[in-house]
Amino acid sequence: MNTTSESLSNVWPLPVRGDVFQRADRDIIERLDIVSAATACAKLNGMGITRTAVQGPVPFERGSRIVGSALTLQFMPQREDIASGVDQEYIERHTALWEVLETVQEGDVLVVQAYGSAFTGCFGDMLVRYFKRRGGAGIVVDGRIRDAARVRELGVPIWCTGTTPHYASQTDLFPWAYDVPVAVGGVLALPGDVVIADDDGAVIVPQGKALELVQSAEDHENWEVFSRIRLEEGARLSDYYPLSTNSRAEYEAWRDSERSRQS
Numbered sequence: 001m002n003t004t005s006e007s008l009s010n011v012w013p014l015p016v017r018g019d020v021f022q023r024a025d026r027d028i029i030e031r032l033d034i035v036s037a038a039t040a041c042a043k044l045n046g047m048g049i050t051r052t053a054v055q056g057p058v059p060f061e062r063g064s065r066i067v068g069s070a071l072t073l074q075f076m077p078q079r080e081d082i083a084s085g086v087d088q089e090y091i092e093r094h095t096a097l098w099e100v101l102e103t104v105q106e107g108d109v110l111v112v113q114a115y116g117s118a119f120t121g122c123f124g125d126m127l128v129r130y131f132k133r134r135g136g137a138g139i140v141v142d143g144r145i146r147d148a149a150r151v152r153e154l155g156v157p158i159w160c161t162g163t164t165p166h167y168a169s170q171t172d173l174f175p176w177a178y179d180v181p182v183a184v185g186g187v188l189a190l191p192g193d194v195v196i197a198d199d200d201g202a203v204i205v206p207q208g209k210a211l212e213l214v215q216s217a218e219d220h221e222n223w224e225v226f227s228r229i230r231l232e233e234g235a236r237l238s239d240y241y242p243l244s245t246n247s248r249a250e251y252e253a254w255r256d257s258e259r260s261r262q263s
Helices: 026-034 037-046 089-096 096-101 125-133 148-154 207-232 245-262
Strands: 066-077 108-113 121-123 138-141 158-161 173-178 183-185 187-189 194-198 203-207
Touching: 026 066, 037 194, 037 203, 037 207, 066 183, 089 096, 096 125, 108 183, 108 207, 121 125, 121 138, 121 203, 125 148, 125 194, 138 194, 183 203, 187 203, 194 207, 203 207, 207 245
Parallel strands: 066 108, 108 138, 138 158
Antiparallel strands: 066 173, 066 194, 183 187, 194 203
16 A cells, blocks of 8 residues: 655555555446346345445435446544544545545446444535546445535435535544545445445445356346236236246247347
8 A cells, every 4th residue: 555745644644545456347337237236235145245235325316326336435533643623624635535536537436434424524515526527427425425405416326324514524534545445334345346326225246246246137137127027917926026937938038039129
């Protein structure tokens, strides 16, 4: 890990930046666009990855959805000999909070460790506005945001625990590091992992499991479309959810017919 040349503290060099990482493959992210958070969570559980659902943050606006590569930001508790809330609103421009925004690439999802703090406004109007201009896809923060009305107007998909009038380092936390592993809502997120978030919440997909998830989930999402059609037509739930041996064969015939019709 490394730090910038001008540190904020003589006790511990800040801000901290993690090692260079590889973003998730864009083709895989595009293929995951049809996969819901619920399906991703269930399929990962079947792969043995049981802690993927971020607890706490909910969509700031219902109907929001994102799939993207994780960019991480870590807040840490303040300690007066290193960083305190006094005058921090101006010092923040030299912290990991400002630094990480300068690294945002098209389609990134910023994943933020903030311990579910009710007193830390991790992002406000100006920061979200800049994040959007740089092409960021969305934000998942285990904490709060501020400037709610203006942020809502920007239309950036955000999952958070609520709102507060406080700025980011006004009370109990301080922007410490970026491009590092973070704990968000009880889940480990590494830089470059895939984030899938919708009305059900946010799910962290390990980058190394993303292709396997794509292959499994594409089939699952497709047969659920077929099952919905049959249920709406009056079929028995037990015959079509999940698919039985007979209904699987029926689904595969339907799938092949749909592909032929669309080609």
